[in-house]
Amino acid sequence: MKTIFAESVPGRGSRFFASDAPAAAKMLPAGLLRSRPPRLPECSELDVVRHFTRLSRLNYSVDANFYPLGSCTMKYNPKFTEYVAGLPGFARLHPLLAQLGRGAARTQGALRCLHEIEVLLCEITGMEAFTLQPMAGANGEFTGVSLMAAYHRAKGRARAKMLIPDSAHGTNPASAALAGLEIVNVESRDGMVDPEALAACLAEHDGDVVGLMMTCPNTLGLMESRLPEIVALLRGADALLYYDGANMNAILGKMRVGDAGFDVVHLNLHKTFATPHGGGGPGSGPVGVNARLLPFLPAPRVVKGEDGDFFLNDNLPQSIGAVGPFYGSFAVIVKALAYMLRLGGEGLERVAEYAVLNANYLKKRLQNVLDIPFERICAHEFVASAPEGLRALDIAKALLDRGFHAPTVYFPLIVRECLMAEPTETESKQTLDAYVEALREIVEQGGKDPAGLAAAPLNMPVRRLDETTAARRMALTEDMG
Amino acid sequence: MSNTPPDLLYSKTHEWVRPEGEEAVIGITFFAQEALGDVTYVEMPREGDALTAGGEFGSVESVKAASELVSPVSGTVVAANAELETAPETLNSSPYNEGWIVRVRLSAKPDGLMDAAAYEAHCAAEKH
Numbered sequence: 267m268k269t270i271f272a273e274s275v276p277g278r279g280s281r282f283f284a285s286d287a288p289a290a291a292k293m294l295p296a297g298l299l300r301s302r303p304p305r306l307p308e309c310s311e312l313d314v315v316r317h318f319t320r321l322s323r324l325n326y327s328v329d330a331n332f333y334p335l336g337s338c339t340m341k342y343n344p345k346f347t348e349y350v351a352g353l354p355g356f357a358r359l360h361p362l363l364a365q366l367g368r369g370a371a372r373t374q375g376a377l378r379c380l381h382e383i384e385v386l387l388c389e390i391t392g393m394e395a396f397t398l399q400p401m402a403g404a405n406g407e408f409t410g411v412s413l414m415a416a417y418h419r420a421k422g423r424a425r426a427k428m429l430i431p432d433s434a435h436g437t438n439p440a441s442a443a444l445a446g447l448e449i450v451n452v453e454s455r456d457g458m459v460d461p462e463a464l465a466a467c468l469a470e471h472d473g474d475v476v477g478l479m480m481t482c483p484n485t486l487g488l489m490e491s492r493l494p495e496i497v498a499l500l501r502g503a504d505a506l507l508y509y510d511g512a513n514m515n516a517i518l519g520k521m522r523v524g525d526a527g528f529d530v531v532h533l534n535l536h537k538t539f540a541t542p543h544g545g546g547g548p549g550s551g552p553v554g555v556n557a558r559l560l561p562f563l564p565a566p567r568v569v570k571g572e573d574g575d576f577f578l579n580d581n582l583p584q585s586i587g588a589v590g591p592f593y594g595s596f597a598v599i600v601k602a603l604a605y606m607l608r609l610g611g612e613g614l615e616r617v618a619e620y621a622v623l624n625a626n627y628l629k630k631r632l633q634n635v636l637d638i639p640f641e642r643i644c645a646h647e648f649v650a651s652a653p654e655g656l657r658a659l660d661i662a663k664a665l666l667d668r669g670f671h672a673p674t675v676y677f678p679l680i681v682r683e684c685l686m687a688e689p690t691e692t693e694s695k696q697t698l699d700a701y702v703e704a705l706r707e708i709v710e711q712g713g714k715d716p717a718g719l720a721a722a723p724l725n726m727p728v729r730r731l732d733e734t735t736a737a738r739r740m741a742l743t744e745d746m747g
Numbered sequence: 748m749s750n751t752p753p754d755l756l757y758s759k760t761h762e763w764v765r766p767e768g769e770e771a772v773i774g775i776t777f778f779a780q781e782a783l784g785d786v787t788y789v790e791m792p793r794e795g796d797a798l799t800a801g802g803e804f805g806s807v808e809s810v811k812a813a814s815e816l817v818s819p820v821s822g823t824v825v826a827a828n829a830e831l832e833t834a835p836e837t838l839n840s841s842p843y844n845e846g847w848i849v850r851v852r853l854s855a856k857p858d859g860l861m862d863a864a865a866y867e868a869h870c871a872a873e874k875h
Contacts, residue, residue: 287810436813676811733810737787738835 270307270317277310294543304501324727326671332697336433336647336686337485338536340544346608347541347601352585356600361592365449370577377576381566383603391531392524393554397564398599399590403512404550406532407441409564409589413530413555414506415445416562416586429470429478431459433678438479447476454537454680457640458485459473461495468503477506483645483680485686486716487625497527506530514538515690516622516646519615539602550598556597564589620691621646626700628689630703635709639681647688649681656682656712656719663730665720668704750777752843756857757866758819763843764857771857774847775807775838778870783809786838791807791827791848798822798851800858805848807838819860822851
């Protein structure tokens with residue numbers, strides 16, 4: 267694939283203008299200076315437009331195709347939210363203004379948005395308060411885990427173990443480890459957290475357990491059926507219960523995690539509340555807490571004063587500090603707020619209903635095509651195994667040729683040759699039916715001609731990539747000349 | 748070669764042990780490497796590191812997943828297989844021979860491990 271540098275012709279574009287600013291050599295140590303000027307691409311506007319338009323056509327997006335990537339909630343992102351976030355009062359607002367003397371008075375609209383989304387998120391989840399600072403899900407997890415650790419520290423305890431079910435997202439153990447905790451794996455039974463296994467873990471690490479991180483419904487698309495027992499066990503050990511909001515789409519308006527006994531929750535606004543994501547961002551991962559954890563929330567917090575004005579409160583002596591710049595991904599938060607207000611409570615409930623209906627419809631229709639290990643009604647997503655003799659990876663690649671994004675493959679790890687699909691509420695029956703037919707064709711083809719299937723994709727910009735060599739001989743830099 | 752050599756001991760987490768007097772060699776099983784797929788990186792302990800039975804002693808990364816290595820025995824590492832640093836694919840091509848991971852001086856007799864037949868039954872149960 268050609269980079270923009272390949273389009274460069276000397277003299278066509280970039281010019282350096284004379285400047286009165288002091289030379290870099292006067293400001294930086296010699297070791298940090300370039301030995302020669304950077305090579306910048308020299309292109310006309312048309313070169314640039316064509317280059318990036320070409321790149322965009324190689325891209326795969328939910329605006330173009332069905333995108334059933336499990337646990338990623340790749341729903342359609344309605345365009346009116348882009349309009350709202352692009353309003354000059356939001357788009358041109360300087361992030362420092364609210365923090366300057368009398369700046370709050372000039373940013374009441376923006377502060378009100380932050381306050382209102384916090385109130386709505388509390389209503390949806392049953393939590394006491396939210397921080398909007400975390401920039402994405404994993405940042406939210408780190409924040410949540412840090413809050414749990416701060417709770418125990420404030421009680422004078424040096425607890426060090428975080429319990430994590432074997433069906434958890436890989437980011438859960440990574441976030442807990444980053445926060446300095448040791449991970450203890452809790453084995454699941456029938457795809458769910460097993461209270462007996464949990465009790466055994468709590469007994470083995472008595473007095474040392476910070477809490478349990480749960481995804482509910484879990485990554486198998488199953489609703490945990492023994493939650494009250496789990497909550498009681500943790501309360502008994504004064505350990506905290508964390509809710510990973512990756513699968514929030516399944517329970518919007520149907521279950522409030524705070525009422526169910528969770529102490530801390532992170533949400534992915536970019537998944538559940540329909541802001542564009544994938545390819546690394548921008549995300550937004552607000553973290554909600556109940557009263558026990560409220561004193562430790564990151565500073566500053568937006569507060570509504572008695573006079574009805576909004577201001578930033580920095581005076582939070584027990585706060586864990588800042589976890590992201592300013593107030594989080596402000597534009598993403600504005601889009602999510604616009605989405606929530608547009609749908610209303612009834613609309614958000616319908617999101618969960620259709621998300622679950624679509625997943626169950628797809629699961630039922632695929633029953634004779636793939637191996638479905640759990641027959642129970644699923645939530646917003648489900649797992650399937652490639653039929654005996656076929657590989658999940660080959661099926662995934664063949665789907666690309668037929669105009670569908672692949673489901674998540676080889677996750678969760680406890681399912682053989684796993685394909686994990688989350689259709690979301692925004693897909694029509696016609697799209698789901700077409701996806702079923704594509705899979706049926708692929709499985710049939712694979713049965714007759716496995717080698718042909720292993721050659722897929724044939725019609726993509728690139729053929730089968732050698733992931734193994736890419737991982738074994740990593741090239742993480744490119745020579746820019 | 749059988750996929751489960753009869754002369755080895757096996758753990759539930761798919762490591763094998765070959766006791767050799769005071770020492771033992773440890774690796775991962777054919778079943779484990781097949782489940783992982785193409786191995787891309789092996790993180791190993793160093794000579795002199797202490798291993799505890801049931802404790803983590805490294806990890807294996809593949810194109811599908813990263814998986815912890817759980818020590819089936821207690822002891823001190825006397826050698827780690829340097830070849831795996833440059834050629835991690837050896838774990839796939841020869842899990843029981845060239846793909847050994849560490850050699851350990853045992854501090855206790857191996858305990859709670861399975862023989863080949865019990866391990867094969869364990870794998871068959873795990874497939875479903």
